[in-house]
Amino acid sequence: MSAPIFRDGEGDLGFRMTWWASRALIYGVLTLWAVICLFPIYWTVSTSFKMAPDVMQGNLIPWVDYRPAWLGWRSLGLSPDTIGAESTVRAEFLKRFANSAVTALSASALAVVLGSLAAYGLSRFSYRFGPMRNADISFFFLSQLILPPVVLALPFLVLYKELALLDTRIGLILLYTLTVLPIVIWIMRDQFASIPTELEEAALVDGLSVWGAFLTIILPIAAPGMVAAFILSLVLTWNEYFFAALLTSTKAVTLPVMVASQTGSQGISWWSMAALSFAAILPLIVIGILLERFIVKGMAAGAVK
Amino acid sequence: MIPEGDLLHVVTRDAISPARRAAGRLLIWGSFALLVGVALVQALNAAGRLDLGLANWRPTLYAYAVWATCLCIGQVVLKGEQGKRLVFVLPAALFTVAMVIFPLIFGLTIAFTDWNLASLSGRKFNGWDNVRQMWADPFYWNALGNMVWYLLAIAVEYAIAFGLALLLNAEIRARRFFRVAFLLPLMLSPVAVSWMIGKSMLEARFGPLARLARWLGWENPSFFGSPEIARLTIMVMDAWTFIPLMMIMLLAGLQAIPKELTEAARVDGAGPWQSFWQVTFPLMLPVSVTAILIRIIFKLKLADIVINVTAGGPGGATDTVTSFIFREYRDRSNVGYGTLLAMVYLVLIVIFMTVLMKLADRWTRPRT
Numbered sequence: 152m153s154a155p156i157f158r159d160g161e162g163d164l165g166f167r168m169t170w171w172a173s174r175a176l177i178y179g180v181l182t183l184w185a186v187i188c189l190f191p192i193y194w195t196v197s198t199s200f201k202m203a204p205d206v207m208q209g210n211l212i213p214w215v216d217y218r219p220a221w222l223g224w225r226s227l228g229l230s231p232d233t234i235g236a237e238s239t240v241r242a243e244f245l246k247r248f249a250n251s252a253v254t255a256l257s258a259s260a261l262a263v264v265l266g267s268l269a270a271y272g273l274s275r276f277s278y279r280f281g282p283m284r285n286a287d288i289s290f291f292f293l294s295q296l297i298l299p300p301v302v303l304a305l306p307f308l309v310l311y312k313e314l315a316l317l318d319t320r321i322g323l324i325l326l327y328t329l330t331v332l333p334i335v336i337w338i339m340r341d342q343f344a345s346i347p348t349e350l351e352e353a354a355l356v357d358g359l360s361v362w363g364a365f366l367t368i369i370l371p372i373a374a375p376g377m378v379a380a381f382i383l384s385l386v387l388t389w390n391e392y393f394f395a396a397l398l399t400s401t402k403a404v405t406l407p408v409m410v411a412s413q414t415g416s417q418g419i420s421w422w423s424m425a426a427l428s429f430a431a432i433l434p435l436i437v438i439g440i441l442l443e444r445f446i447v448k449g450m451a452a453g454a455v456k
Numbered sequence: 457m458i459p460e461g462d463l464l465h466v467v468t469r470d471a472i473s474p475a476r477r478a479a480g481r482l483l484i485w486g487s488f489a490l491l492v493g494v495a496l497v498q499a500l501n502a503a504g505r506l507d508l509g510l511a512n513w514r515p516t517l518y519a520y521a522v523w524a525t526c527l528c529i530g531q532v533v534l535k536g537e538q539g540k541r542l543v544f545v546l547p548a549a550l551f552t553v554a555m556v557i558f559p560l561i562f563g564l565t566i567a568f569t570d571w572n573l574a575s576l577s578g579r580k581f582n583g584w585d586n587v588r589q590m591w592a593d594p595f596y597w598n599a600l601g602n603m604v605w606y607l608l609a610i611a612v613e614y615a616i617a618f619g620l621a622l623l624l625n626a627e628i629r630a631r632r633f634f635r636v637a638f639l640l641p642l643m644l645s646p647v648a649v650s651w652m653i654g655k656s657m658l659e660a661r662f663g664p665l666a667r668l669a670r671w672l673g674w675e676n677p678s679f680f681g682s683p684e685i686a687r688l689t690i691m692v693m694d695a696w697t698f699i700p701l702m703m704i705m706l707l708a709g710l711q712a713i714p715k716e717l718t719e720a721a722r723v724d725g726a727g728p729w730q731s732f733w734q735v736t737f738p739l740m741l742p743v744s745v746t747a748i749l750i751r752i753i754f755k756l757k758l759a760d761i762v763i764n765v766t767a768g769g770p771g772g773a774t775d776t777v778t779s780f781i782f783r784e785y786r787d788r789s790n791v792g793y794g795t796l797l798a799m800v801y802l803v804l805i806v807i808f809m810t811v812l813m814k815l816a817d818r819w820t821r822p823r824t
Contacts, residue, residue, distance in 0.1 A: 181623055185637040187696070192640065194664060195652045207662050265548040272544025280549075288545065295556060297809050299757050301778040302798045303556070305791050306563035315512040329555045332548065361540050390645035392760045393778070397785070407647040411764050421656055428648040435643040443636045446643075450701060451708030 192436070198425035199223035206421050223426030244409070244430065251389055251406040252434075254320050258327035259384035263377055265328070266335030271365060273336075274343040275351070289340070296333040300393050303329075308397055318400050326394050331384040338383070341452040342376030343369070379449030382442050386435060406431045472536050480534030487526035494519040524550045567799045571792035579792065586796040596797055598772045599780040600804075602687065606758060606776065609691040610751055614744070616695070617702035622732075624703070625710040642700040646760035653693055654765035680766055683773030690774045693761055698754060702747045709743030710736070742820045749809075749816060756805055777801045 198206065200219035210216030221230035228238025272278070273289050280288065307326065308317070316322035346369060354364035370377075392407040399408060410431050413424060439446065495516050500506040502513075528546050531539035568586060571579035590596055624635060641649075657663045658679045669677035680686040713736065721731040759778035762768060768775035768783060777797070784794040 177623055177626060177628060180619075181628065181634050184620060185634060188637050188641050190664075191649070191652045191657060192644075194657055195648075198656065209662055209664060209667055211664070265551055268544045269548035272541060276541045276544070278542070278545060288549070292548065292552065295552060297753055297756075297805060298556065299778060299798070299801060299805060301757075301759070301781050302563065302802045303559055304782075305785060305795045305798065306559040306566065308785075309566065309791065310559060310562060313513045314517055315514055325555065329552065332552065336548070361537070365544075386643055390647075392645070392647045392763075393782070396763075397782070407645050407760075410645070410651065411647045424651055425656070428651050432644045432648045435645070436640060439640050439643040440636055443632075443639055446639065447635070447704050447708075450704045 192429075192432070195425050195429045195432075198421055199423075199429055201422055201425075203422075223422030223424075226420065226423035227426050227430065229426070229430070244427070247404055247406045247409040248430075250320060250403055254323045254327060254403075254405060255385050255388040257320075258324045258388045259331065259381050261324065261328045262331045262335045262384050263339075263381045266332050266380065267339045267370075267373070267377060270336045270339035271343050271369065274340055275348065289336075292336045293333050295329070296337075300330065304394060304397050307394075311398060317398060318403050320403050322398060323395060323403060323405070326398070327388040327391060330391070330394075331387055334387070335380045335384060338380040338449050338452040339373070339376060342373045346372055375445070375448065376452065378442075379445040379452065382438065382445045383449040385438070386446070389435060472534075477534060480530045483526050483533060484530035487523040487530075491516075491519040491523040520554060524554075563795050563799060566792055567796040569792040571790075573789040573791055582792075586793050589793060590797060590800065595772050595775065595780060596777075599775040599777045600801075602773070602775055603756070603777055605687060606691060606694070606755055607752060609695065610748060610755060613695045613699055613751065614702060614748055617699050617747070618706055618740075618744075620699070620703045621706035621710055624707055638703060639700045641697050644697065646697060647764055649693065649697055650761045650764035653696070654689075654761065658689065680770065680774075683770055686766060686770055686774050690762060690766065693765070694755070694758055697761075698751060701754070702751055705747040705750070706740065706743060709740050709747075712743075713739050745816045745820050749812065752812070753809070 197211065197213060200213065200221070200223065201210070201217060202220050202222050205217040208216075213219045221232070224230035225233050226240065227244055228234070228236075228241030229244075233241075269292065273285055277285055278288060283291070303326070311317045311322050314322075316325075350368055350372075351361075351364045354368045355361070359367065390407060391405075392411065395403075395405045395408045396411065399405065410427055413427055497506065497508070498510060498513055498516050501508050501510045524547075527550070528543050531542045531546065533539070535542070566579065568581060568583065569579040570582045570585065620638060624631065624638070628634070644652075653665075657665045660666050660676075660678050666677045666679075678685070679689045717735055717739070718731055721735045726734060757778060758776050759782060762774050762776050762779040763782055766774045768779055772780075781794045781797050781801075784790050784797065
């Protein structure tokens with residue numbers, strides 16, 4: 152065998168070595184961080200199928216270390232053998248789940264409607280409310296983001312008591328809308344600014360009114376941004392705990408409050424807590440996997456100008 | 457800067473008749489009079505002068521809704537085309553004013569009372585007593601001090617987030633998988649996270665992280681035993697949930713940098729280290745500042761994890777202002793004092809954020 156005619160020189164070999172080393176390092180770090188991100192979720196899922204000895208021995212891999220059991224899900228009334236039967240825990244869980252879903256969905260929808268309108272107006276027309284001009288009005292809306300929830304919590308507690316809105320879904324919806332409104336305006340302002348005004352000008356020349364142009368021309372173009380704002384609002388409102396803990400007691404209790412109250416009564420029934428926690432985070436995990444594109448878009452909006 | 461205002465300038469000629477103008481005024485002022493009237497009657501009812509048997513203030517709320525609607529309609533009637541434009545912003549503005557300004561003013565009036573929901577006597581104005589009590593309250597100052605520590609942790613979070621964003625921006629396979637995996641912690645409810653990590657994974661006997669710590673040579677791992685370690689643990693858990701937020705923003709910034717710039721730097725002979733510090737990092741400065749500011753805003757609201765994992769312990773070492781006030785209300789029903797603490801916190805935040813935004817504005821302005 153003769154030596155190959157074309158071969159890598161000494162310098163190239165060194166280069167390839169460093170290239171492989173950097174690849175290995177990059178994938179190593181990426182994998183490590185992926186494990187850090189995913190392991191708690193995996194731990195929760197696997198714990199919900201464990202029995203007491205498995206928890207204490209720290210068994211990790213199903214079917215190898217331990218035999219999965221429906222223990223955690225049975226305590227929620229969601230395992231195959233209890234799903235048909237009556238279960239007060241399941242009824243309770245479903246009620247909380249429905250509360251969370253209704254409040255999160257309606258608050259996000261309301262915030263997207265109000266926020267999109269305001270953002271569109273601010274990006275297209277000039278306003279004057281007394282001494283306030285457009286920039287001031289925008290700042291007024293966005294500055295609500297700084298407002299810590301604790302400042303509003305106690306006044307709202309008293310106000311809602313007077314208005315008979317304590318422990319109602321409507322009360323929570325109104326508050327949640329307020330908390331996500333600045334974020335929606337932030338995202339939508341960015342969206343509308345990227346749409347050229349020539350589109351509306353053409354529509355106006357063709358005889359549409361301002362609102363007609365907005366509804367028929369601009370909204371379809373801005374829809375992806377609205378979806379992004381909606382999803383991001385959904386994430387924030389679904390996970391909200393502070394207001395829900397203060398303002399609800401029995402009827403309108405949301406899922407995070409239920410999870411928190413179960414944590415307090417530490418009966419070390421880890422499997423049922425794991426099942427409950429996992430059931431609470433599952434909807435958002437699904438949303439995160441399916442609609443990741445929109446979430447990224449929503450969070451990136453406004454960061455890059 | 458996002459261009460704003462008067463982009464869609466249309467000259468319209470609205471011929472609004474005097475009758476229409478009068479109708480508009482009547483609509484707005486009539487509904488306003490209704491609101492004032494209902495509020496007055498309610499106030500008299502609450503004071504016991506009138507006995508209408510109204511159990512709550514709902515009628516006033518409805519009157520406000522009616523007035524807000526009439527105001528929006530009235531604008532169109534009164535001003536025609538210009539009014540239609542106002543209607544874009546008006547609903548959000550009316551909503552925010554009703555939900556923020558009014559409660560804030562109301563909050564100020566309870567901040568200076570000794571109102572305790574558990575006591576039988578109602579609220580009583582007590583002047584500066586709450587302020588004096590706050591001044592002498594070591595736990596409040598301790599909580600404020602903790603907030604400084606928590607804010608400082610953002611520097612580390614930023615470094616990690618930037619590193620991850622750089623990795624995701626590199627030429628890698630399975631980018632979508634990694635992006636989704638890295639994003640997931642942000643989607644999880646902090647309450648669930650406090651159980652999943654704080655209560656079970658960090659549990660001293662069976663928790664996997666405690667096992668790992670023991671395997672690494674830590675004799676008796678206790679993550680909430682000493683004040684410093686407890687605070688560090690809370691910081692790490694909070695970082696775990698919020699690093700994705702900064703990472704995504706920084707990633708968007710990195711993707712907006714034209715490839716030509718880094719290529720030009722390489723052609724000019726810059727190594728990766730040099731090209732990062734001389735080209736990428738300066739270009740990322742505005743995005744970085746935005747990401748850090750948003751992270752600070754979220755950090756100042758930190759409470760859920762603290763309330764559910766440590767309840768402020770040990771000895772208040774992990775307390776945030778929000779969790780402290782939450783317990784002040786939950787355990788002692790001290791509405792008056794708690795509101796004052798919250799108001800002081802708000803003032804501090806507003807000052808802090810204003811200074812910070814001014815500084816950030818100066819730093820990111822392009823040097824000419």
